[in-house]
Amino acid sequence: MNIGQIAERSGLPAKTIRYYEEIGLVAPQRGDNGYRRFNEQDLHRLAFVARARSLGFGIDDCRALLDLYADRARASADVKALARHQLQRIDEKIGELQAMRDTLADLVDHCAGDRRPDCPILQDLAGDTGAQGLTVD
Amino acid sequence: MNIGQIAERSGLPAKTIRYYEEIGLVAPQRGDNGYRRFNEQDLHRLAFVARARSLGFGIDDCRALLDLYADRARASADVKALARHQLQRIDEKIGELQAMRDTLADLVDHCAGDRRPDCPILQDLAGDTGAQGLTVD
DNA sequence: GCTTGACCTTCCGGTGACTGGAACCCTTAT
């Protein structure tokens, strides 16, 4: 198969597949015309990577996962460790985003959003902490 | 103030501040020795940007927010629109990550994580959908 | 006056995982 077909079947853009070859994730053969020739195994590999990427695994993780997949003597614990690590990274990211979201939602809630210039969002960004010093217990 | 002091007071690395100058977010003066000279306004601007960045706003958003901040005839609606847009982007990202997280957590749950090679995580990545064709209604 | 060390400068390259585009080659159909 040429790169166009493999792109369609794997769901990956041709550009990405060329990139994956460049970094050694896949190693298609070459025809006499210089075109890449992919077989079903290449397709399988690419689909594997596409799936792993869609779960947020980095390229190096993909490499490690491919190695584990190829290793029949692997321990599932090693795979699980990778996955758990990835899960942890995702959780961290979600946590950060959630914190941003909460703050931002709060600011949005308190902004009138009309034609007047007064804006608690800008006040917050400008370092106005919202403490008004009215009640100093 | 030199860049070191401003870095400390703004919480931004000196590298970042130089970068912000390069892209026109801040425009400190220069001393005879070529050193950047920052004043309190520069500090305020940098702190503003730092806060906006911490809420996930991109550099261009920061520029827009700074412009709005400087514009006394601004409408808070414009600020709110920017913030809501950003909130939406964050929500999208959270949604994607949450979907990843759910899938990944499910896979991790089903993996024994022992010394045996059988691994539902790898099976999933390899395209085994989990459908076993046992019950074809 | 000289050295030391902390600070500052610019410039270049790298990050991650691609994406866009230019310039050119190959194949097939008309």
Add this chain to the structure above:
DNA sequence: ATAAGGGTTCCAGTCACCGGAAGGTCAAGC
């Protein structure tokens, strides 16, 4: 012969910086 629709390489750009090299500046101590 030519045109369309593949394919190829290579270079630059993305985003928001970070690390490091090579060198200038400044204050303190000897």
